[in-house]
Amino acid sequence: MLEKLTLDGKVAVVTGGGGGLGTAISLALAEAGADIVVTDFRPKDGESAAAEVVGLGRKAVFIAADITKSEEVNSMMARAISQWGKVDILVNCAGIVREETGDRAGKPFWEITDQEWHLGIDTNLTGAFFCSRAVAKHMVERKGGKIINIASGFGLRGLRGGFMYCTAKAGVILLTMSLALSLGREGIRINAIAPGLFRTWQSKEMYDTRDPFIPVGRVGYPREIGALAVYLASDASDYVTGEVFAIDGGTLASGSAPTGYAPVIPI
């Protein structure tokens, strides 16, 4: 049974592969035996992630692409498939909360522009749709494949000021379910990971202030997502599809009261 928890001989495409979670996932998949196509719209970060994978002894290439643009996605995926003749695994990890998209920018809701709305939805939802669409037919022709969508705990709960991000991430979760139902009998498995807060940026101080708000007392380390991605990418999870796997130090188990609230009421 355990030998199925490996990815020997597999090829994985990781979008947003140059980012904190994307790099960690790329490295974990590589450590489990996969060769990796890193794709990102940040060439420096993407090349760096690919180099780290090569440092582990696996093969890796970087292909630049803006996942909000379908022609770039289609061309990236065609190159990814021809690189080693196949793609077994797609991890849709590209996505972000950022001020340029209007989320959490501190401005009134009614000042959010059309462009900000579209950019937020495109980055966090449309990209996953474009990339999945670009690889699905190939996977069906090969009668097998795994798609892992990195959603968010904020796809299941609200976030003050996070209009585009939450809506898009909820969309990713439902896209996951519908795709799973539609492609299940073709041998394709599609699941979502809903991460909580992880240390993905350089700013240590910002995360240190968040530590006490997480039930387990700390923000997550990106490498902690790696093993879950390996499980979902591997043959060991072949009966798992359309599911959401939250990994968040207990955040979603909470949601009724502030962290640490522990009433004592005897009968």
Add this chain to the structure above:
Amino acid sequence: MILKEFSLEGKVAVVAGAGRSWLKALASFLAEAGADVALAGQDQKQMEEAAQEVKNLGRQAIVMPTDVTSYQQIEEMAAAVTSQWEKIDILVNSMDLQFAKPLLEVTEEEWHRVIATNLTAVFLCTKAVGKHMMERKEGKVITITSVLAERGLSNSTAYCASKGGVGQFTKALALEWARQNIRVNAIGVGWISEEAEGEEGEPKDPLVRYIPLRRLCRPDDLGALLVYLASDASSYVTGQTYFVSGGVMAHG
């Protein structure tokens, strides 16, 4: 290559079972990853087969006849395991009394038995074993539950209530023990084959046709997830029910 964080080398697991408990399968998954396993339950034959399977995989096993609805017996079992192996790293609660009847025919006795086996026993075993985990500020509690923890089904009031309770117990305890480094999660199983070897089910059976992946779950389908949740690999996961349902949970 298998990531080293999936390893259970040096770990001690207690698998507590009642009803349809899959003791042999669960014990074998843990042993394959390197754990020594104590079996606790009342099905002597099943426990002995499970123990033999563990030993065949090169690990140690002990059989502890235990009524998992009796706190005293579970406490004695946990004390015996810790005196033999000094610690308990992993507790797997696998209580599954199957029961289905229209509500108006359900007797009080039947209701209490379903709750006692499927829910109360989870509380009792987790409390008794959890005490030992709390002393070491380390542990993994995994309860086997069902899609019926979150989905309704006719004739299944008692069963659904018992499994729903397990899900909420899991979330509440995860929060309570979060700072003590004890992770509390559950595995939600879909429609699983009654046969130990795992028949796929009759293709024309309406239930099998309802499952998006068009086959029943096999015990083997749970193995890797159990190892994941029992190991260091899931260090940031707590309060969750992870489902293995062949797509049923995504079904409209």
